[in-house]
Amino acid sequence: xxxxxSLLTAVAExxxxxxxxANRVRLPISTASRLLSTLEGLGAVERVDEAGVYRIGASxxxxxxxxxxxxxxxxxxxxxxxxxxxxxxxxxxxGVPSAYALHFVEQVDAARSVQVREWVGQRLPxxxxxxxxxxxxxxxxxxxEAFLQRPLPATTNRSVVDADRIRARLRQAxxxxxxxxxxxxxxxxxxxxxxxxxxxxxxxxxxxxxxxSFRFPGKDxxxxxxxxxxxxxxxxxLIGVG
Numbered sequence: 001x002x003x004x005x006s007l008l009t010a011v012a013e014x015x016x017x018x019x020x021x022a023n024r025v026r027l028p029i030s031t032a033s034r035l036l037s038t039l040e041g042l043g044a045v046e047r048v049d050e051a052g053v054y055r056i057g058a059s060x061x062x063x064x065x066x067x068x069x070x071x072x073x074x075x076x077x078x079x080x081x082x083x084x085x086x087x088x089x090x091x092x093x094x095g096v097p098s099a100y101a102l103h104f105v106e107q108v109d110a111a112r113s114v115q116v117r118e119w120v121g122q123r124l125p126x127x128x129x130x131x132x133x134x135x136x137x138x139x140x141x142x143x144x145e146a147f148l149q150r151p152l153p154a155t156t157n158r159s160v161v162d163a164d165r166i167r168a169r170l171r172q173a174x175x176x177x178x179x180x181x182x183x184x185x186x187x188x189x190x191x192x193x194x195x196x197x198x199x200x201x202x203x204x205x206x207x208x209x210x211x212x213s214f215r216f217p218g219k220d221x222x223x224x225x226x227x228x229x230x231x232x233x234x235x236x237x238l239i240g241v242g
Contacts, residue, residue, distance in 0.1 A: 003027060004035045011045050013202045014097065015055035015143045053146035056099050073205060074106040077196075077235050081108040081207070084231045088224060090211035092231070095131040095193070097203065098123055100147055102132045104208075127152050127166055128159055130181040130193035131206035136166075137173035138195055138203045144170060158183045178225050188213050192224055194232035198239055207232040 006025040010016065016024070022032035036054060039045045046057040077094050085092040085108040094106040101123040126132025126147065136144050152161040160166060173179040178194040185191075191210035195203045209228050210216070217224045 003031070004039060007032060007035050008039060008044055011054050012056055013198075013204070014139050015048075015053050015099070015146065016140055017053050017142045020140050020142065021054065048146045048149075053143050073239075076238050077205070077207075078106060078108065080231050080234050080238075081106060084108075084207070084209065084227060085110045088209050088227050090209050090216050093119060093131075093208040093210065094205055095129075095208055096205045097126075097135050100126060100150070102126055102129055102135065102206070105205075110211075124185060125153060127161065128155060128181070128185040129208075130179045130191040130210075131208045133166075133169055133179035133181065134173050134193050134195045134206055135203050137170040137179070155185055156183055156187050158187075160184060176225075178229055180221075183213055190216050192217070192228050194229045196232045196235045196239065198236075204239065205235070207235065 003025070007021055007027070010021050010024045018029060018033055018036065021036070022029045025032070027035075036045060040047060040054075040057070043057045045054045047054055073096070074094060081092040081094060089110050091110060092108045093104050095102045095104045097103070102125075103123045104119040104121065107118060107120045124132070126136055136147060139147075148163040148166060152163070152166075153159075154161050160169070169179065178192060181191045183189060189210055190213045191208055193206045193208040196205045196207060198204045207228055209224060
């Protein structure tokens with residue numbers, strides 16, 4: 001039971017291949033394969049056939065949707081988000097990976113006359129949001145490649161759906177420690193995100209600032225990059241202390 005739960009936890013942290021999962025939970029490949037097969041039969045995990053990557057299955061997603069599993073993380077991060085929104089003058093959001101989507105779980109709006117929409121509760125395709133880009137950038141190569149082999153929908157005429165272009169963005173995000181998207185999910189919205197890491201080095205959530213493109217980010221990209229990366233590092237430290 002403990003070994004199966006360890007595997008399920010590892011899959012929840014990031015979709016991975018059998019070999020990667022076995023290495024992460026320190027199990028023989030044969031044992032990991034048997035346990036994953038059982039979990040797959042229960043609908044707890046599912047396999048992306050073309051790449052052999054396991055991700056969280058429908059039964060777990062259904063159970064998770066009925067409970068607020070991110071409440072403690074949101075409570076931990078909210079003071080940082082409040083300070084970030086005040087300093088940035090734009091909405092600050094916390095997002096967590098949810099299978100192949102990014103789930104927004106907390107938002108703090110800035111005191112501006114023109115506000116952006118509320119995204120809390122939304123699950124959005126990773127390739128269309130800056131938070132999803134930084135999550136994918138920190139996944140194992142086989143897991144990220146499995147994502148890129150899936151259909152990649154576009155929602156605006158600026159959506160980036162070409163796999164090679166996305167691969168280049170992931171390399172840049174790994175190098176920079178943050179990612180921008182410009183009107184790729186919704187017209188008129190620009191966004192920047194940075195990853196929050198657990199003590200094991202996994203991305204557990206992302207910090208995001210977004211606002212109307214007519215004013216955000218303006219001419220000071222570097223200031224927003226510094227603010228968002230700093231907030232993400234602060235929450236990473238809080239998680240480590242916890």
